[in-house]
Amino acid sequence: MTPNQLKFLKIVKDKHYFDRHDKVLVALSGGQDSMTLFNWLYDLQEKLDIKLGIAHINHGMRVESEHEEQAIREMSNKLAVPIYVDRFIGEFTERDAREFRYKFFDKIMYENAYTAVVTAHHKGDVVETVLMREITGRPLRSLQGISDCQPFATGELIRPLLEFEKTELDAPVFFEDWTNHGTNQLRNRIRNQLIPNLKKENPQFTEAILSLTSEISMAMSIITDRISELDIVSKKISLTDFCQQSKALQHFILQEYFAQFPEMSMNKSKFEELIHIINRPQQYREKLNKTVLFVKTKDEFYIEKYYPELEQNTDKNLSVLTENPNDDSFMQVNLPATGKIVIRKRAPGDVILINGHHKKLRKYFIDQKVPLEKRDNLLIFVENELYAVVDVICSDLSKRAKNDKMGRTLWVKPSVREEKQHA
Template identity: 40%
Template structure:
């Protein structure tokens, strides 16, 4: 087990970019195996380890487990971090509290990876639970070995190993694991054994379903990477089947937005129609759609600082917001120059939900551009988008799109000079 673990970990390059690793340790057989393995191989893997433990305070043995893990860590000069669950206990509340605690420890102590002891049996249980709950095919891929988490990554190096391969290291048995009150326990202790009795390979079959689902969706992502999903012309040009998975892929950008099947079908139906539309989804999420594009966004209330739209239809000098604009008449020392098409109105407006700008051949959300460039909120609120024929050519005094750069090479072009007002 030890040598196999080291081989899988090295070949998977799980810790290549990590130096400080936080291990979630409950005291059970799974997590004590993980702790033993990472402690033994930390020099070979070139990592520094720390231990995080949550005392859920639900059993008499909880205090004993905490003391044991703390002393085990301290004898080996391993940092030990502990927190205590408070409030009304439930599986979901406990899980949320644990991962919030892990994220906070990572932030405070500069850990770049959280490592948990989920193994192949846990994976099969997770896939089966999601199947029973009616999860989408995309979610049947189960847990990923490595995924983004908090300020770094969440790594599950034991996922390739069934529980039967784990070593018999000192650990605690949690009697609550046999309680039928919890859904996962019923899966583990009742449902799966019954089905394994019918088909001894049932657990392996579940894992194959998860792996095939993961490969299928990765293949889809590879095939649709060139499609601008929120461009309605591109979206509606696809087959019904492709549109279905394009929308699923887009929704992955909003992990907090869990649409029901009916809600998903409703959004799909809206996108297949041509009319402008604004539709409340759930919580503070909205679907915004016009004739060219759609977006899912959290709508921010309009403020007095947002400017009304302004249309430039002829040459001359104009004032709008905090800027002076001049079409085809050079300004002295302009702050920015935008090139556009001739004989077409130019719209100056505030930004809208779902706005995208073409930068370096990629359609990038303006919201994401603001975040990446760390644009202050005040400037975001007063930003002026320069649009022509439904396409964004730039943002005043911030950036010009690839469209402007292309227009610059045209023999006949319109030139918009921009300067901040004194």
């Protein structure tokens, strides 16, 4: 066992990363970082009492991508490690690719009973991420670095290499992504131009940034504890409670509240404008982006999700609410944070994911003896995936989305049809 692998084993055991996990999914791009992580975990499977799976995404950005996917498949077969592969579709952006990856990991974990997914982020990634967030004007809380372990999907997202330098990652066989050496993406410019120049000024630049993120994390911990003591942050915030706080504390309370809606981006001037609006007496309502409304009443303020697609897709015989009506006659349907919502009638070939298995909707109705009058109830889809049959059943996808803090929720029920009155 190499010194770096011994260091890795000590960190993993000291931090108890895998104590609660039997099946671990490795996010494997094929680069040296992820190949090193896979190699170390594969060699340590018995010591850690885990079984591995591989999740690989072919981004299709280079001609070499097909060859790399095939090589990773062959390696997984040779080592008898299950592999799951998907392909990114659409115009590539860092944000869209990241969302695609984590949605894929979520799906694989749920369908195959993995309780942890591991990624190969290391010290260099922390520095790049902090600089990128600072350059783009992100708030103080986002400069805490990258968490080594956090809740995700059916378990946890673990980053066990955060204490390693890039130079310590030693996979002998890996695939070099030449696009990482370009300057088209902001992260690449930071990695290839900005950081090398800053290291010329201070050879200990990486350690300085990591020390700064640690101090920011401690400061945010104190602020968060203070806000928690106030018991003020909930789905809706009382204007009286909020306006009684100092301007400085109001700033961080609002940040804490907005952290519940990661799909919502906001620049500094807009944030300060909302602070001003909250402190003045007038009521207010504004769409902050395509899916989010900011609402201020005489007593409270809150974020309300807005679904423009429902205006064109909702059937006239279906009641759809985005706020909990506290009415048991409505069915709660949990949906992912992103993706177009479509509500339509049943079509041949529709399938539903139930108890981990896809089943033809027609066969499900027959097996469960669903009444004929309910078999034509409307279906709720997100990106062609069936989440619910109104007033009948929610699929596994909807049940999984229930614990997604970034998710969306609808409350639906068939509308009562008015019968024509006869003289």
